[in-house]
Amino acid sequence: MAVMTMEQSTSRSILPAAFRTAGVDALAMIVAMVLAALAIYLFGNAAMQRVVTYAAIMLTAVLGLQIFSGNTGIVSFGHAAFVGLGAYATGILTMPAALQRTALRDLPQFLAGHEMSFFTALVVVLVLAMLVGLVTGIPLFRLSGSSASIATLALLIIVYTLLVAGREITRGSQPFYGVPREIGLWTAVGVAAMAIILARLFRETSFGLATRAAADDERGAAAVGVDHRVARLAAWVLGAVAAAAAGAMMAQFLGAFSPKDFYFDFGFTMLAMLIVGGMTSSLGAFAGVVVTVLVVEVVRRFEGGGVIFGLQMPVLFGLTQGVLAVAMILVIWRRPAGLFGDRELNLLRRPNAKMDPVKPATDVAPTRAAAGPISVDHLSRRYAGVVAVDDVTLSFEPDSITGIIGPNGAGKTTLLNMIAGDVMPSSGIVRIGAPVRQASAFRFARAGIARTFQNIRVFPRMTVLENVVVAARVVEPGLAAAEAAARRELARMGLERFADRPAASLAYGQRRRLEVARALALKPRFLLLDEPAAGMNAVETAELVSILAAVRSERRIGVILIEHDMRLVMNLCERIVVVDRGRVIADGAPAEVQNNPAVVAAYLGSRTARARQGNDVQ
Incomplete structure (x- = not known):
């Protein structure tokens, strides 16, 4: 019995192998991102730094989508709504009071005059996102599969409608301006690094395992004690928090925006990035953002028309979205699971290695052995x-x-x-x-x-x-x-x-x-x-x-x-x-x-x- 107690205390004190692997994977992706940002910071110009900053913001948003959709198997169209809510909340909380009195004359008193720093506002936004995630998630996950996906689309439409209708708070469909542009490269990279850690570790937690099991076989998951509704709600709330954090950064990155900036086009871009890289892994989200941002930057050079390779090209509005759609279709055709599929880096895991021999514990009896019939x-x-x-x-x-x-x-x-x-x-x-x-x-x-x-x-x-x-x-x-x-x-x-x-x-x-x-x-x-x-x-x-x-x-x-x-x-x-x-x-x-x-x-x-x-x- 003493030996058994020692074994149990040792197993509790050691970090699970899955968490060690996830931590190393997250660190590897963060190092790659930091090295890329450092190279641009040292050798690139201001425009290139803005591209990398935008990529880091989008990575945070896409990782929020991956936490939910990648683990539950339910495609969400609603995470763009959380980005929009995060952007507007940050804009209101950080706008200079003097400008706010001019730009938002009818703003309710309880929202006026805060003039917070970005990080203080970010904390408020994350708490707000958690509350909104809980309120929207509880009724949402009485549904499953395509019904849940349609419900997330309904959420996006509802939030967009509220942003347009709330003129006293959001200026309606007119541009919301006057937000301090204080987000720099390293702030965006730092928040994105936290999102990488959150997404990669969530996959190995009890909630992450439960959501992935239910995504594979809901009935089989229930048979091993998984309440898929609670697990999916946890994924939804965490995904909403990450998306809102991206929205907070996007507000100060753009300085001015309107509800349409966080509507169908933005939701489609997030989803395309995730599908291109691979929906079911944080590595897929990371790779999808990198590949997509590079493609978009190249395509934008042609969108405005001009002479290209000796040919006079017209202005092609919407070329970027069209190329994204084609890229997504090609990836689905050639690699249905995305560029990286459901694979994580798994740097500490050796799939073909033999596990150390484990002696079956014949003296371990279930605590319920003496129960009745x-x-x-x-x-x-x-x-x-x-x-x-x-x-x-x-x-x-x-x-x-x-x-x-x-x-x-x-x-x-x-x-x-x-x-x-x-x-x-x-x-x-x-x-x-x-x-x-x-x-x-x-x-x-x-x-x-x-x-x-x-x-x-x-x-x-x-x-x-x-x-x-x-x-x-x-x-x-x-x-x-x-x-x-x-x-x-x-x-x-x-x-x-x-x-x-x-x-x-x-x-x-x-x-x-x-x-x-x-x-x-x-x-x-x-x-x-x-x-x-x-x-x-x-x-x-x-x-x-x-x-x-x-x-x-x-x-x-x-x-x-x-x-x-x-x-x-x-x-x-x-x-x-x-x-x-x-x-x-x-x-x-x-x-x-x-x-x-x-x-x-x-x-x-x-x-x-x-x-x-x-x-x-x-």
């Missing part, structure tokens, strides 16, 4: 006129292995889904210590009900290690402890050497084992397995049986298993429940069930029916 009372589920589960009453004890078998379409998976909180019963109650009337998979997972799926639901764009850390973080005290626990489960399942590879690169049987490892990382009271041996060969199946038996013996957890491999079921299970047409027709020891006339009739009857259908077709 799962019970279902008169459980039914109807889909239109089809009854999938019909008035089922069962109880499952901890420290036991129960198999649920039955013909195809008997309702086994639907029953398991209700026990896992993934499907709401049409009637009846599931008890996991207390009655649960509202289905909620992530709450069931946090209460100690872990599961795998009939169709594998790993998170393909995340690494093998990250797949398990997402689950471990729900029950472990910190990310370092979660990482250590995840490595133990991977070692148990023989997957430790694949820890830093994308889960999508695993073979079918390995992904099955990864799903089991992820479920075990929750330290569950009950483990629900839906055809875990499907697609495995005989050797892999035997290994899985051995692992499950060992886990049950070590942790004293309950296992509920759906499986068509009768050899596996009879060798592993102590109790078998047979379901046919949504009803329980047998419940007992394997030997009893095998000789039960109702079970024999159900299986033989289904085979006979299939044979008759085949004869009819012939």
Whole structure:
């Protein structure tokens, strides 16, 4: 026990490897940005310095968009609104009082005469952005997917309309002028550096892992305790804060602006920059801004017309936006995930390196091991006129292995889904210590009900290690402890050497084992397995049986298993429940069930029916 305590205290004090990697990556990007800025500062002219300053401001805005869209997978059109709000708030707070009395004669008294420094105003703007992010985010994330994207577009339109309508505060559609132009190269670079750190580290936090998992598979994420709405709200608020910081700098960079400067064109430019570089990584945002700014600066030389290569060219208004659109289309065509895809630098990570051997911690037992049974009372589920589960009453004890078998379409998976909180019963109650009337998979997972799926639901764009850390973080005290626990489960399942590879690169049987490892990382009271041996060969199946038996013996957890491999079921299970047409027709020891006339009739009857259908077709 003393050794165990020492291990736990050590794991908590060590910075997680993911954070160390993220920190080094962020530092590398910051160094590259600072060196570029230093070169322009020493050898460039004022115009070149303004270009780099603008690029740093845009990088801050695009990183705000990446924090949200890159991690959640929801394309946001609304972050330009936060840039606009940040710009107007900064303009009002920093404008000289004497000029303010002339330019904003009808400004409400509580907003007038502050004349703050830029950094004081920036603090106020960031607090304001956090509040607005919370207010807009809470109703917004009752939606998902394209519905959420359309809602962000609605937010942009609402903010634009308010800026135009609020003439006493914003001067309406007329230029808002008189803002001190105090933003220099190094201020913009400094704020952009903070945004790089924020974006890169967020990806590895609990919220970042949760949003990425839900983006890959929302249902699978809920099964490991992820509340995707809370995680997405955190990403939305942080993204809004970064975008508002960019707006604060943009106000003092431009000196004069109007609502249209933060409307569709600006939102499109931000989105184009992110898509060109790669939406799902901070490296992609960084590269997208660099490439896009360079392209824009070159194109602007031609936009005004004149003699080019001996040809007289007309003035081409909108050429910059057109070239951005073409560049975005070309990148999507050739590299759909952007120039850098979902890859970060990962300077400390070696994808092909073998992980140090980790001895499975057989003395680590889940804290919920002594909890009571799962019970279902008169459980039914109807889909239109089809009854999938019909008035089922069962109880499952901890420290036991129960198999649920039955013909195809008997309702086994639907029953398991209700026990896992993934499907709401049409009637009846599931008890996991207390009655649960509202289905909620992530709450069931946090209460100690872990599961795998009939169709594998790993998170393909995340690494093998990250797949398990997402689950471990729900029950472990910190990310370092979660990482250590995840490595133990991977070692148990023989997957430790694949820890830093994308889960999508695993073979079918390995992904099955990864799903089991992820479920075990929750330290569950009950483990629900839906055809875990499907697609495995005989050797892999035997290994899985051995692992499950060992886990049950070590942790004293309950296992509920759906499986068509009768050899596996009879060798592993102590109790078998047979379901046919949504009803329980047998419940007992394997030997009893095998000789039960109702079970024999159900299986033989289904085979006979299939044979008759085949004869009819012939």
